Amino acid sequence: MTAISLRSALKGLPETAQEPIVDLHFSNQLLEALGFQPEEIHPQYATGDRMVVDKAARKTIGSDIFLHTKSNPYLLVELKGRDINLSEGSAQYQKTVDQLKGYLLDSKCKSAQWGIITNSCHIQLFRKHGKVIYPATKCLSLNLDNIDEIIADIRKKIEAPTKALTVAIYNNKGGVGKTTTTVNLAAILTFLGKKVLAIDFDPNQQDLTSSLGIPLNQGDVSEALDERGDLLKALHSYSFPLKKLNSELRFDVIPADQKLADVDDSELRHRFTRSRLYKRLETARQKYDYILIDAPPNWRLISQMAVYAADVVLIPTKHNSLFSLENAATVMKKFIPEVQSKKANGSPIPLPIFFNGERITEPQLDVARKEIDNILKTAKKEGFTLWPYFYPKSKNAQKNPHIHQVPSYANIASAAFSRVPAVYRDRSAHEYYKDLAKEYFLP
Amino acid sequence: MSNFNDIGNLMYLYLDEIDPCEGTDAPAFLIKATAHLLNQKGGQNSVPIIVKEVGEDKYELIGNSFIYAVAEEAGLERVWCIVTDGKDDTVEVTQVLAGEKLPKINLSKASRDEIAAALEYLIEQPNSILKTVKLAIATNRIDEAPRQYWKTFEPITNLKCGITKGKKLDALKQVFYLTPQPMPDTITDANILKTMSTTDLKAMAKKRGITGISKMTKDALIEALSR
Numbered sequence: 115m116t117a118i119s120l121r122s123a124l125k126g127l128p129e130t131a132q133e134p135i136v137d138l139h140f141s142n143q144l145l146e147a148l149g150f151q152p153e154e155i156h157p158q159y160a161t162g163d164r165m166v167v168d169k170a171a172r173k174t175i176g177s178d179i180f181l182h183t184k185s186n187p188y189l190l191v192e193l194k195g196r197d198i199n200l201s202e203g204s205a206q207y208q209k210t211v212d213q214l215k216g217y218l219l220d221s222k223c224k225s226a227q228w229g230i231i232t233n234s235c236h237i238q239l240f241r242k243h244g245k246v247i248y249p250a251t252k253c254l255s256l257n258l259d260n261i262d263e264i265i266a267d268i269r270k271k272i273e274a275p276t277k278a279l280t281v282a283i284y285n286n287k288g289g290v291g292k293t294t295t296t297v298n299l300a301a302i303l304t305f306l307g308k309k310v311l312a313i314d315f316d317p318n319q320q321d322l323t324s325s326l327g328i329p330l331n332q333g334d335v336s337e338a339l340d341e342r343g344d345l346l347k348a349l350h351s352y353s354f355p356l357k358k359l360n361s362e363l364r365f366d367v368i369p370a371d372q373k374l375a376d377v378d379d380s381e382l383r384h385r386f387t388r389s390r391l392y393k394r395l396e397t398a399r400q401k402y403d404y405i406l407i408d409a410p411p412n413w414r415l416i417s418q419m420a421v422y423a424a425d426v427v428l429i430p431t432k433h434n435s436l437f438s439l440e441n442a443a444t445v446m447k448k449f450i451p452e453v454q455s456k457k458a459n460g461s462p463i464p465l466p467i468f469f470n471g472e473r474i475t476e477p478q479l480d481v482a483r484k485e486i487d488n489i490l491k492t493a494k495k496e497g498f499t500l501w502p503y504f505y506p507k508s509k510n511a512q513k514n515p516h517i518h519q520v521p522s523y524a525n526i527a528s529a530a531f532s533r534v535p536a537v538y539r540d541r542s543a544h545e546y547y548k549d550l551a552k553e554y555f556l557p
Numbered sequence: 558m559s560n561f562n563d564i565g566n567l568m569y570l571y572l573d574e575i576d577p578c579e580g581t582d583a584p585a586f587l588i589k590a591t592a593h594l595l596n597q598k599g600g601q602n603s604v605p606i607i608v609k610e611v612g613e614d615k616y617e618l619i620g621n622s623f624i625y626a627v628a629e630e631a632g633l634e635r636v637w638c639i640v641t642d643g644k645d646d647t648v649e650v651t652q653v654l655a656g657e658k659l660p661k662i663n664l665s666k667a668s669r670d671e672i673a674a675a676l677e678y679l680i681e682q683p684n685s686i687l688k689t690v691k692l693a694i695a696t697n698r699i700d701e702a703p704r705q706y707w708k709t710f711e712p713i714t715n716l717k718c719g720i721t722k723g724k725k726l727d728a729l730k731q732v733f734y735l736t737p738q739p740m741p742d743t744i745t746d747a748n749i750l751k752t753m754s755t756t757d758l759k760a761m762a763k764k765r766g767i768t769g770i771s772k773m774t775k776d777a778l779i780e781a782l783s784r
Binding site: 542 | 668669673693694698
């Protein structure tokens with residue numbers, strides 16, 4: 115019955131309804147249709163010390179009623195009036211999304227996993243996983259015919275959240291440290307208590323597999339992708355003993371598949387579609403906290419499958435390689451939007467770039483920043499706003515050219531020979547990757 | 558407060574009625590050149606000086622001392638001023654807003670991002686004493702330490718993040734302050750215990766009635782206390 119009342123609520127809204135009207139005549143019906151009772155909804159919820167979000171909601175747990183305890187919100191809703199244009203790409207849309215992100219990351223919302231922006235004409239659902247916020251639906255246009263279906267779909271998503279965040283580590287320039295990043299990120303997230311799956315999806319180089327000293331797959335991955343099998347049978351587990359504590363650190367790896375090496379791209383296209391890896395990871399997404407996919411350089415089918423499978427794309431770059439920076443911009447301007455348009459849920463989105471590599475001196479950093487400024491200028495002319503992905507700490511009136519750095523040095527590179535991730539062998543490497551994990555992923 | 562005061566007003570005050578207090582340490586060139594420019598362009602300070610009223614036609618400068626120095630150098634008789642209530646809080650905010658004083662953050666409660674930003678600021682100052690400190694490492698170690706209990710900054714020197722006692726530690730005091738929580742009597746988290754000094758651990762063990770303390774090593778103390 116609730117669905118009908120949401121439809122009639124939408125029907126009854128004046129075309130020029132401003133925020134108070136949308137709030138009064140639409141928002142409660144919306145939350146009810148999403149499965150929340152009146153006592154599970156708190157209006158004007160203080161997300162921290164300063165900010166207030168329009169609605170927050172959480173199901174009652176035992177005797178813990180959200181309206182009374184105001185603790186651990188699960189879903190935040192930022193409402194707008196119909197006079198605010200929320201179609202994707204508009205300035206007001208971007209502002210509203212930024213506003214929602216601010217709420218979701220605020221101090222009292224650590225437990226919040228979902229955020230919605232809506233003005234009753236458009237609606238979009240966002241997922242928060244750790245520190246990462248990414249779209250869970252596209253920005254959808256609501257009308258009387260589709261509203262029931264859209265809201266039912268959103269309800270299904272928020273009632274059964276995916277456990278894992280899937281990250282593709284990708285740059286179509288080679289040699290920027292994709293494999294090093296994947297291995298060490300997997301290892302440090304494991305150290306920090308997360309359940310991690312690392313996928314070596316570069317069948318030609320097989321670097322991740324060999325750097326951990328584990329055997330290659332002989333057809334299991336290709337079979338699972340080909341037939342309706344499950345990828346998890348291609349699993350190999352990597353463990354690092356902690357002798358002092360008499361325990362071990364363990365994460366799972368899907369080693370590269372020898373059978374996919376040197377297969378022509380056109381042959382692969384006959385056998386697989388772009389979405390194949392994404393589909394075969396369905397059980398894995400409920401089993402792990404993080405799925406990290408090491409993708410090959412270039413933009414052939416294998417890379418496309420990796421990026422398609424991801425919620426977010428982590429793009430390592432090198433400060434002294436102009437190509438790696440330009441290619442990062444290409445990934446953001448061209449490749450990711452291409453995948454987004456084919457995928458139903460608005461993902462993947464890029465994470466801010468970081469510098470991987472040798473220590474950077476001040477003059478070198480200046481050169482890199484100049485290059486980035488040029489790249490951003492060109493992108494702007496083409497209609498792309500890329501600065502948040504290069505200078506994530508900048509704001510409108512605040513130019514902050516900070517770019518995260520993970521210095522690499524002999525110890526990290528030589529770790530591959532010992533078949534052990536550098537973060538388990540070297541204290542500095544351990545700290546740098548922990549810093550990366552906390553900066554990008556962990557709350 | 559009655560309406561019979563000038564708080565919040567923009568006023569054109571006589572320079573000799575304002576006590577500059579400490580003055581500015583800005584380079585003489587900047588003051589002279591700016592004074593010259595100001596004289597050429599009409600002698601009106603479009604950015605006001607911030608003052609508080611201390612008596613009948615008597616004021617004290619609390620912010621924008623550079624502009625006062627420029628006005629003095631330019632030989633201006635009167636300057637545009639904003640009169641504030643002069644409370645301690647106002648004085649502090651004014652000096653921070655005017656860029657004359659560094660804002661401090663509470664290290665007892667600060668988030669990881671806040672700590673990283675403050676450390677980055679210190680490290681990137683020209684000729685910073687902290688320039689050899691690795692930002693990632695220092696941020697991790699300080700963030701993970703039981704800083705909510707710290708009464709002084711001293712424990713930072715034990716974190717092995719390149720910040721040693723003396724000038725380096727003092728540099729941190731420019732941007733951090735502490736509001737410590739009382740140390741609970743029963744900490745059993747080995748990770749927190751590890752960061753405490755042996756003396757503190759012994760005091761805690763004594764309170765808990767553990768025997769044989771004097772012969773115990775730090776590791777043994779941690780083990781006994783974490784049980």
